[in-house]
Structures are given as C-alpha cells and as structure tokens.
Amino acid sequence: MSPTQNFVIVGAGLAGATAATTLRDEGFEGRIHLIGAEAHHPYIRPPLSKDFLAGAAERDSVFVEPADWYGEHEIDLMLGTAVTDLDASGQRVVLDSGASIAYDAVLLATGSAPRRLDVPGADLAGVRYLRTLDDSEALHAELAGGGRRLVLVGSGWIGMEVAATARTLGNDVTVLERDPIPLANALGDELGTMFAELHTSHGVELRPSVVVESIMGEDGRADAVRLDDGDVIRADLVLVGVGAIPNIDLARSAGAALGSGVLTDAALRTDLPNVYAAGDIADAYHPIAGMRLRSEHWANALHGGAAAARSMLGHSVSYDDIPYFYTDQYDLGMEYSGFGPLTRGAEIVYRGDRARREFIAFWVVAGRVMAGMNVNVWDVNEAVQGIIRRGNLVDPHRLADPQVPLEEL
Numbered sequence: 001m002s003p004t005q006n007f008v009i010v011g012a013g014l015a016g017a018t019a020a021t022t023l024r025d026e027g028f029e030g031r032i033h034l035i036g037a038e039a040h041h042p043y044i045r046p047p048l049s050k051d052f053l054a055g056a057a058e059r060d061s062v063f064v065e066p067a068d069w070y071g072e073h074e075i076d077l078m079l080g081t082a083v084t085d086l087d088a089s090g091q092r093v094v095l096d097s098g099a100s101i102a103y104d105a106v107l108l109a110t111g112s113a114p115r116r117l118d119v120p121g122a123d124l125a126g127v128r129y130l131r132t133l134d135d136s137e138a139l140h141a142e143l144a145g146g147g148r149r150l151v152l153v154g155s156g157w158i159g160m161e162v163a164a165t166a167r168t169l170g171n172d173v174t175v176l177e178r179d180p181i182p183l184a185n186a187l188g189d190e191l192g193t194m195f196a197e198l199h200t201s202h203g204v205e206l207r208p209s210v211v212v213e214s215i216m217g218e219d220g221r222a223d224a225v226r227l228d229d230g231d232v233i234r235a236d237l238v239l240v241g242v243g244a245i246p247n248i249d250l251a252r253s254a255g256a257a258l259g260s261g262v263l264t265d266a267a268l269r270t271d272l273p274n275v276y277a278a279g280d281i282a283d284a285y286h287p288i289a290g291m292r293l294r295s296e297h298w299a300n301a302l303h304g305g306a307a308a309a310r311s312m313l314g315h316s317v318s319y320d321d322i323p324y325f326y327t328d329q330y331d332l333g334m335e336y337s338g339f340g341p342l343t344r345g346a347e348i349v350y351r352g353d354r355a356r357r358e359f360i361a362f363w364v365v366a367g368r369v370m371a372g373m374n375v376n377v378w379d380v381n382e383a384v385q386g387i388i389r390r391g392n393l394v395d396p397h398r399l400a401d402p403q404v405p406l407e408e409l
C-alpha cells in the first residue's frame with residue numbers, strides 16, 4: 001500500500017472505528033479520514049440500555065479508544081461532520097461544510113437510526129428514542145431517581161433492556177406491544193414467553209396485542225399513551241423502541257445496489273468501485289448461510305469493520321463470522337449465535353434447566369443446528385458456534401444431553 005493513499009470512512013461508530021484501527025494495525029501508512037456526524041469520538045452502544053443507563057458503568061468505558069488515540073495514530077477524526085454526498089465515479093465524498101475529500105477507497109459505516117413512531121403526539125416533548133450516548137444520558141437523568149412512570153412502546157431488545165434497567169432503578173414500567181408475545185419474532189413463542197415472564201416477575205406491566213393510537217400531552221409534553229381500544233396509560237415519559245432503519249441514503253443516492261441494506265459480497269465490497277460497507281448497513285453475502293444477511297448487532301460492527309478494512313487493503317477476505325448478539329436483563333444473561341432467517345420451522349432442542357433459566361436452546365432444521373442460545377450458561381459460545389459452522393447432522397438426543405460434550409457433536 002502506498003503511503004500516499006487516502007482512505008475515507010463514513011460513520012464513526014464501532015464499525016468505522018474498528019476499520020480505522022485495523023488499517024493501522026495492518027500497517028497502512030496512508031491517510032485515514034474517519035468522519036462522524038456525532039460530536040463524540042467512537043463509542044459502543046450496548047451499555048446505553050444496560051449498565052451505563054443504570055449509572056453502573058463509567059462514561060470512559062463506552063469509548064472504543066481514548067479520545068487522543070486517533071491523533072496519536074494519525075487518524076483524521078472529523079466529528080460533528082456529516083457526509084452529504086458520495087460521488088462514486090469521481091471518488092470523492094462531500095461534507096456538510098461543502099468541502100470534499102478524494103478517496104482511493106471509502107467505507108460506508110453509517111449505522112442505523114431508530115424507526116420513528118408515526119402517530120399523533122409522537123413529536124411531544126417526553127417522547128424519547130434511544131440510540132446515542134446523549135439519548136442514554138438524558139434517559140438516565142429521568143430514571144435514576146426512580147418513581148417515574150415509564151411507558152415503553154415496543155418490546156424488542158432495546159425496549160426490554162430499558163424495561164429491566166428502569167425497573168431495577170425503581171421506576172414503574174409498562175410495555176406496550178403489538179404482537180401477542182415479546183421477542184417471538186426473534187426467538188419463537190416459547191422463548192419469547194420466557195422473557196415475558198421474566199419481566200412480569202420483576203413487576204413490569206406487559207400489555208401485549210395492543211395498538212398505540214396517539215400520545216397525549218399537556219403544554220407540549222407527553223403525559224399519556226392512548227390505545228386504539230380507548231384505554232389511556234399515564235406516563236411521565238414515553239420511550240419508543242420499534243426497531244431501527246439502516247442509514248443507506250448516501251449509498252442509495254450514489255447508486256449502490258440495495259437490498260435490506262447496502263448489498264455487498266463476502267469481502268464487503270459494494271457494486272460501486274472502491275466502495276465498501278460494514279456494520280448495521282451491510283447486507284453482506286454470508287458464505288456459510290449461502291445468502292445475504294444484515295445484522296444489527298455489536299459483533300458484526302466489530303468484526304465486519306475489521307474485515308472491510310482488510311478488504312480495502314487488498315487482502316483476500318471472506319467474512320464468514322457466525323452472527324452473534326447478547327443481552328443482559330435483570331439476572332438473565334444470554335448469547336445467541338446463528339442464522340435467524342434460517343430458523344423458520346425449526347425444532348427447538350433444549351439442554352439444561354429451563355425452569356431455572358440455565359440452558360442452551362438449539363434451533364434444528366433438517367437435522368442441522370442453525371442457531372443456538374445459551375442462557376445463564378457461560379463459556380459455551382465458541383462450541384455452539386462450532387456446531388453451527390460445521391453444519392453436521394446432529395442427533396437431537398445427544399444435543400439435549402448435558403453429559404455429551406458440545407465439542408463432540
């Protein structure tokens with residue numbers, strides 16, 4: 001690689017930051033521009049709904065690297081700066097200041113934004129979303145003292161994690177969910193019900209199968225949520241957690257091929273020359289799954305960012321990590337690995353004690369494990385991923401038998 005080369009990374013989140021650190025670790029001596037719309041240097045988001053929101057983690061602990069690390073590694077970190085245009089044929093990005101930067105290769109790592117709630121009153125003060133460090137700090141300030149009435153719209157991962165944190169801080173929590181069972185889309189009814197019971201046992205009021213009609217308020221501030229059956233739930237604050245939308249406008253206007261995100265091959269190359277994508281926005285071909293996958297999770301930002309950097313350097317890359325995520329809610333910790341989209345119609349095989357919430361669940365399709373989730377059982381994730389990666393036919397009885405070492409399956 002020539003020291004005169006110019007690499008641009010759009011988005012200073014985890015994928016972008018990891019790409020920058022990997023470029024330097026791999027010996028890249030050219031210029032690196034890491035451009036981020038937020039004011040903060042790169043940080044990780046998982047603690048924002050968990051221990052950082054609870055006030056149990058130091059602010060410094062969320063940053064990928066200390067602030068001065070970037071300068072020390074000659075990474076031109078441009079914060080509070082949005083890229084407004086990508087000129088793929090001219091190989092330039094345009095900044096919101098109007099300035100432009102030429103590139104030899106560019107990585108798009110623009111992440112996601114919360115899906116907005118589209119009902120009357122959704123723009124009232126007191127209706128919050130959780131994506132950024134600032135969002136989490138503002139929410140912490142509201143919840144830290146306890147005694148507030150928090151109404152959560154949506155019972156996805158972020159909603160459920162905030163519910164757990166808010167309850168632990170002593171707030172009243174009501175969760176409104178359109179579906180009959182929270183998280184059932186991701187985990188199926190049985191395991192979704194386990195999470196529902198976990199929350200109700202901690203005093204969360206779970207209201208499944210409801211439709212939010214509007215947010216009500218006085219003096220411009222939300223104070224209740226009205227359901228379409230006319231029921232009104234009083235709230236001091238409302239948090240909306242109804243999913244995220246990948247930030248793909250830049251790629252779209254540049255003419256990149258899109259699917260559920262920005263389409264890439266297994267080397268995280270888009271169909272535009274010298275344009276790569278990683279993290280939440282990448283709809284990347286997965287060599288083991290044999291299909292394109294988009295993963296809105298921490299591990300994919302970390303490992304995908306690194307893989308994209310190596311690809312930008314011209315290394316031969318086949319990014320085939322098994323998709324992985326985790327959650328912590330109250331005293332339940334879990335890790336999930338595997339191909340969610342390939343688990344439709346799966347038989348779920350359990351190993352361990354479900355009543356005590358200490359088990360591993362395996363999603364088995366046509367005799368092969370497509371996904372696995374360890375709940376309050378630790379140091380097994382590598383073995384679970386190995387089973388998925390090998391794709392061997394497995395005997396469900398041996399899978400369920402804790403006496404059979406996972407490595408032997």
Ligand SMILES: Cc1cc2nc3c(=O)[nH]c(=O)nc-3n(C[C@H](O)[C@H](O)[C@H](O)COP(=O)(O)OP(=O)(O)OC[C@H]3O[C@@H](n4cnc5c(N)ncnc54)[C@H](O)[C@@H]3O)c2cc1C
Nearest residue numbers: 011013014015037045046082083111279280296297298301
């Ligand atoms: C509250 C919360 C909790 C989470 N918990 C978990 C968890 O427990 N486990 C898990 O696996 N995952 C979790 N996630 C998901 C995980 O954090 C994301 O998958 C990860 O942050 C994606 O990283 P990224 O770098 O692709 O995007 P992001 O982290 O979204 O970073 C992208 C950055 O790009 C910037 N940007 C966008 N457009 C432009 C532009 N045009 N110009 C310049 N900058 C731009 C954005 O402002 C943003 O800072 C959580 C997410 C949230 C919000």
